[in-house]
Amino acid sequence: MERVILHSDMNSFYASVECMLNPELRGHPVAVCGATEDRHGIVLTKNTEAKAYGIQTGEVVWQAKQKCKDLIVVKPNYENYIKYSKLAREIYNRYTDLVEPFGMDECWLDVTGSTHSFGTGLEIAEKIRKTIKFELGLTVSIGVSFNKVFAKLGSDMKKPDAITVINKDTFKEKIWQLPASDLLGVGRATIKKLNYYGIFTIGDLANTSPDFLKDLLGVNGILLWKYANGTEKSLVTPNDFEVPIKSxxxxxxxxxxxxxxxxxxxxxxxxxxxxxxxxxxxxxxxxxxxxxxxxxxxxxxxxxxxxxxxxxxxxxxxxxxxxxxxxxxxxxxxxxxxxxxxxxxxxxxxxxxxxxxxxxxxxxxxxxxxxxxxxxxxxxxxxxxxxxxxxQDIGMKSMTAKLTMPTGMCR
Incomplete structure (x- = not known):
């Protein structure tokens, strides 16, 4: 039986939580930024309205404000983000116990065994999307595919509040024309090396000799070749899986x-x-x-x-x-x-x-x-x-933060 893998990505997560908790922010360009007085003055995330001004994650606050003079800057409230991340995972757990976090705002779900009870992968994704919007007031983009890499790629293809399906029999037509940088594991240093040798798209990567990619990128080159060709088969780890702690x-x-x-x-x-x-x-x-x-x-x-x-x-x-x-x-x-x-x-x-x-x-x-x-x-x-x-004053900011929840929500 072909696997059914979802990748759920909570859209503009930090900014979305802030706008949900404070309705006065809605409709305005908002960026969650580290505190400049604590020397973390960079954009951590921004909402759709701020993206329209070209504001990018990682740029310093003063640059962002040059692009948008009306930008509303909000300090991060990590306890709130952790809370809503857990609430989203509780929703995922209603459909499967194979839920693997990929950061605070992203998760893979293996719903292969759930299709008998809840419908197709697309139908399960639609139920999750609607439930998170209704119960949490947040939106997600979900990719549906037959492996983790393409599910992740699908969640990135259409945002916000959207579902993208990448099927096994049509994935070449759907994704091979995309930039190689869209593929999981292809970072800035890797894309420079690939572009130097004329490898610009996922299709270019898929049709390159794996031996050449191994010589160029080492073991990671073989892995990326498998990713591009849809032969990646890594498992979604169960909820109780504990990664060995090395440090x-x-x-x-x-x-x-x-x-x-x-x-x-x-x-x-x-x-x-x-x-x-x-x-x-x-x-x-x-x-x-x-x-x-x-x-x-x-x-x-x-x-x-x-x-x-x-x-x-x-x-x-x-x-x-x-x-x-x-x-x-x-x-x-x-x-x-x-x-x-x-x-x-x-x-x-x-x-x-x-x-x-x-x-x-x-x-x-x-x-x-x-x-x-x-x-x-x-x-x-x-x-x-x-x-x-x-x-005494040791030059460190207190790590204590207050948790706030919307009225009527008890967790």
Missing amino acids: VSHGITTVRDLQSNNDVWPVILELIQDIGERLRKYNKYASGIAICVRDSELHFKEWQTKLPQQTNSSFYLAKKAYKLFNENYDWNCDIRSVTVRAINLVSEQTPQQIDLFSETQNIDKMERLETVIDNIRERFGKDIIRNAVLC
Whole structure:
């Protein structure tokens, strides 16, 4: 039986949620942008009215306002977006348990087994489209096809609030004339290489020798050839599928430049509070630590090191990350952003070899203490217990945001 795959893409998601929650924004050009005072002043998403002015995702706010002087700029409310993303997935789950997220606003659905109960793929897509509009006040574009790549391509072909079907027997006529850049996995660097050799459309890509594409792009070249020819067969993962966790990271762009080691230490400590909590939640230990900084000239530098002992202690990881930074950064420029990653993760039950110089007892005590702190914070809030050094202004914006829902909706 031929598979029936849907790809549902919530249109202009952030901006649509803002306009739905605030009807006064409807009909006006709206862009959800990072806060300029927090140095995230770029367009994250825009509505249809703003698109008409040529405003693009990723451009800075002042450029967007030059294109549209009446542009309404809204700060992002991520808790709301997460909420509506979950509500949409609850609707998808009414039709299948094979729902695979692809970002906050996109999902693949395998409805092959659902067609006996709910109709054809097109009919299921239409039911989902109408339900999301009626229950959430949002619109989606849905692609219907026989594999994930073409379903994704279909959802991109017609927007907003539309359904596109790409059938197995007619896909060549429908999509081979489209630019190769429309295909999943073909980014800016790849399209430059393809165009250099006269490969401009999906059809060009499909009719190119796979051996040539492998020489040009490596293993990814073979994958793209399969995508273009409709032979991609990857599965839609079920709801309870958990991707193996390889690392846990947290980063932030500070509201002011960091100018000394004393500025950097509390930022690292604050970031790793979250990392350690997540490691303990996942029952994982980190065997290594990595730190990446972006300086005031927007250059990135990254270092990593193995840990003498596997651990999920926030304080121990913070000390090692700070030591790694202190030994490598030369302070030719101030620092604009910091990201810390716990890497080479293993299960808490994984045996480890220790030596006479390991801080085993101290680390064990710290891990138990931090587990107790996690429980207290879960009951009374994250700010109920803090390191004293984090009670000052450390140049980081608070991550707490208020969740608002339309009147009458209880979730």
